[in-house]
Amino acid sequence: MMEILEGSHAVAEAVKRCRPQVIAAYPITPQTHIVEALASMVADCDLDADYICVESEFSALSACLGASAAGSRVYSATTSQGLALMFEVCFNVAGMRQPIVMTIANRAMGAPLNIWNDQQDSISLRDAGWMQFYAEDNQEANDLHYIAYKVAENHDVLLPAMVCFDGFILTHTYEPVDIPTQEEVDAFLPAYQPVNILDAKNPMSLGMYATPEYYTEFRYEIEEAMKRARKVFAEVGAEFGETFGRDYSGLIEGYRLEDADVALVAMGSICGTVKDAVDEMREDGKKVGLLKIRSFRPFPSEEVKAALAGVSTVAVLDKNISIGQKGAVALEVRDALYGSSGAEVLDYIIALGGRDVRKRDIRAVVDLAEKGIGDQFYGLRTEVL
């Protein structure tokens, strides 16, 4: 049913329909409205979950780990400093192969303290073994939750997933969102079928320590599972498309890329602005397109390579920076194209800490890229430096 909802509430409605049995979360802007909405649903018995009011994000994810290991479907949400506080547990959850789904309302990392959007928080956890899916709008944020659970819980995957959507820009924006019915979601996402759980009738040890003789093989298994997740995501996304009419079979999405000379690459809500700018530039006769990355982990290298095959200039918009190197998305794209493409890949660090991006900024990036000027912070206010 189509409803006009705040992004956070659209996500909360999606989570409710995924029927988590245990929720543990700690409030932090701009994630707060999600967990408040879920708490209300539990208080009204609209959602049959145990809501654990933990004392920190560190405990939130730890409690989720325990609940998942004991056989329940679980949920959490956080952002920025909260995600950073979970760092240690994030690796643990992945290492123990618990298919937890967590929403990240993307926000900049302090210092300086900044509550607005960029994607530094989740990007900084890219190596933890979690899948990371980025939503362009609130419809996608909603839909990715059903898909994330289904992919995470697939027995060929069994990895946790972050559904990332931009703080404020999406969390606090009202948009029409088509929310499926509970029956529809139940049919798409059946009850959780855990493997290897804590059960007194069948004792086993979880999270033991492993010597150099075994540790590498555990890491290898996670990596292989992450690779399998590409195919599983595509299948689940296609199935979602057949059921709900919105196709997510692609880990990437191309927009007017077919004959493009210049391709912009981006993740998250900025893609909406880029699409509009691309339309305008196309009217001006510029052959520009967008490659939207939907899944950052697993990273769809093959798909990126294929999509950018005919492009001569690639301009990556990075809402993060790996300090001392470049933006993380640009590094991935360069790696994907390495050895197969003559395209120039230029990186633009943009929209950090919530700075606004308009269509004219996208056009300016394309102008720079066409001149071969890149690998820089875009729109630096040199007068305040």
Place this chain on the structure above:
Amino acid sequence: MDQESELFQCGHRACGGCGPALAAKLILKGTGPNTIVVASTGCMEVFSTPYPETAWGVPWIHSLFENAAAVASGIESSLKKQGRDENVVCICGDGATFDIGMLCISGAFERGHDITYICYDNEAYMNTGIQRSGATPYDANTTTTPVGKCSTGNPRPKKDLPAILNSHGASYVATASMAYPNDLIRKVKRAMEIHGPNYIQVHTPCCTGWGFDGSQTMNIGRLAVETGLWVNYEMVNGELEHVRKVGSRKSVDEYLQVQKRFRHLFRPKKNEEEIAKIQAIADHNAEVFGVDRK
């Protein structure tokens, strides 16, 4: 019980005469098989679960050094949601409990989860090579409170964790010693019966960290009680209910001089002043808990 049916099985990698290993065996006799154990990083985790082996005959999970109480909260919540009824028991070292895990323990107790948290108190971080913890006794020589020209070892007395958890409204808080096995088992059984968060702190001498021969573990454990440096008591709903009395308390010398961690108090010459401070701690314990059998 024959070896086959032990829930904590032999063959683990603990030092011969390890107090915590014996405590684990006794604790599981108290919990019975319908139990999920949550561990923290530390000696016991390492000696009992080198992959692909495990000494645990009950479901067991370890996540991190500091989050056992939070993981247990999630497990308890998950079981409740599934309509399952297993005991959830944390078995964690003193470092995990007194220091780095306090945040999670405080949260779990305040929320009132139905879990029993058992700290095996070997009075230091043993797994990482004998560094002090908040449970290390006054004047103990550890690698981070070394004895030196200006130091007589650990400068602070033990943190009173039972009191802290009592003030969280825990319905049952007890101390025990692995040197009194039946008492320990009884207390664990009692905790299993009581709803809500419970805490048991078990004194578990560590031959390697404290510096004594592995054949002496029981004797050292008993000496701690007989001197009053360790008190075995039970608190129910914040009220002291039962204390193990001691007929004629031994002087602390007897306990201190058989452990290398206190050797500096006796060699090259006896440090009467410092030993008197430790005697005062024992006397204070005796008075507060009414240890002396009149």
